[in-house]
Amino acid sequence: MTIKHPLATEKSIRMMEASNTLVFVVEKQATKVDIKEAIEKAFTAKVSRVRTQVDRQGQKRAYVTFAKETPAIDIATNLGLM
Numbered sequence: 161m162t163i164k165h166p167l168a169t170e171k172s173i174r175m176m177e178a179s180n181t182l183v184f185v186v187e188k189q190a191t192k193v194d195i196k197e198a199i200e201k202a203f204t205a206k207v208s209r210v211r212t213q214v215d216r217q218g219q220k221r222a223y224v225t226f227a228k229e230t231p232a233i234d235i236a237t238n239l240g241l242m
Contacts, residue, residue, distance in 0.1 A: 161187075161198075162186050162187050162190040162194045162195055162198045163184050163185075163186055163195070163198050163199065163202065163222075164184070164185045164186060164187065165184070165185055166182060166183065166184050166185075166236070166239050166241055167183040167184060167185055167221065168241045169183075171183075173241075175223070176232045176233060176236055177233070179225060180225060180226050180228070180230075180231065180232045181223055181224060181225045181226070181232060182223075182224050182226070182232050182235060182236060183221055183222070183223055183224075184199075184221070184222045184224060185219050185220070185221055185222075186212075186220050186221070186222045187220065188214070188218070188220045190220065190222075192210040192211075192212060192222075195210050195212070195222045195224065196210050196224075199224050203235050203238070205226055205227075205230040205235060206226065206227035206229065206230050207224055207225070207226055207227070208225050208226060208227045209224075209225040210222055210223070210224050210225075211223040211225075
């Protein structure tokens with residue numbers, strides 16, 4: 161399992177509304193391709209871009225931008241973030 165859990169902060173909620181992006185905490189060894197495949201399989205959604213960042217606590221975050229036909233708000237509602 162490459163995806164640990166979604167991240168629900170003020171910034172991530174703004175990114176979801178403004179740029180159709182959700183933030184997930186993922187395993188450190190997960191690659192962008194692994195993350196994209198896992199998200200597309202888990203949510204049956206088309207991913208257009210994945211960016212990653214390791215924060216100060218050592219957690220790896222994946223910023224997943226979805227395609228226009230897949231609203232991030234719908235996925236966040238299914239996850240219980242909204």
